[in-house]
Amino acid sequence: MFSFVQRFQNVSNHAFSLGIVIVVFIMASSYYQLINNSAFSLPSDIDNVKTLINVRTSRYFGSQRGKPKENMKIKFDLNTDLTPLFNWNTKQVFVYLTAEYNSSDKIASEVTFWDKIIKSKDNAVIEVNDLRSKYSIWDIEDTKFDNKDVVFKLHWNIQPWVGLLTYGETVGNQTVTIENPEKV
Numbered sequence: 001m002f003s004f005v006q007r008f009q010n011v012s013n014h015a016f017s018l019g020i021v022i023v024v025f026i027m028a029s030s031y032y033q034l035i036n037n038s039a040f041s042l043p044s045d046i047d048n049v050k051t052l053i054n055v056r057t058s059r060y061f062g063s064q065r066g067k068p069k070e071n072m073k074i075k076f077d078l079n080t081d082l083t084p085l086f087n088w089n090t091k092q093v094f095v096y097l098t099a100e101y102n103s104s105d106k107i108a109s110e111v112t113f114w115d116k117i118i119k120s121k122d123n124a125v126i127e128v129n130d131l132r133s134k135y136s137i138w139d140i141e142d143t144k145f146d147n148k149d150v151v152f153k154l155h156w157n158i159q160p161w162v163g164l165l166t167y168g169e170t171v172g173n174q175t176v177t178i179e180n181p182e183k184v
Contacts, residue, residue, distance in 0.1 A: 030088070030160060034158075039084045042082065043170060045077070046153075049074055049152060050074060051073075052075065053072050055068045055071070056068060070138060072145055074113055076130075077128065081126075082095065082124040085156060086121040090161075091160060092118060095115065095118060096154075096157075099111050107141075109140070113134065114131070115134065149176075149177050150176050152173060152176065156169070
């Protein structure tokens with residue numbers, strides 16, 4: 001005859017195995033629903049990007065030894081509908097606007113200018129005009145931003161109730177060449 005400990009272990013092993021099967025089913029069905037909703041090919045419009053450049057000597061803005069350095073912010077328009085990212089397993093969606101550019105040594109840099117946490121499907125339509133970036137950036141090298149090609153992209157990250165994080169990017173990048181930026 002089995003002891004109480006052996007019976008408890010047998011029941012808990014079955015419950016744990018069933019729990020793993022349920023979690024895998026939840027992950028697979030919510031990912032399938034994202035594919036059905038065309039979540040990986042969402043359009044976005046990033047327009048009217050204006051660069052605002054300061055020359056700062058503070059080390060909080062990238063300066064070293066009191067040598068001034070360019071610090072850039074942007075103003076932009078953004079229109080996108082992220083409602084297909086929400087399903088019954090979505091807790092929240094983290095959305096962020098990045099910029100990619102090459103430094104002087106052809107080193108690719110990617111920086112984040114703006115981000116937002118969307119907690120419900122009701123707030124998933126983003127329509128903003130003339131919005132200032134949350135973050136300002138400076139190049140890690142001592143280069144200027146003049147005549148650089150900057151590609152702006154809108155990325156998203158789904159944080160589910162159960163399962164793995166899902167990353168993606170909207171379709172509709174905006175390329176801007178920084179020429180004679182507005183000095184602030």
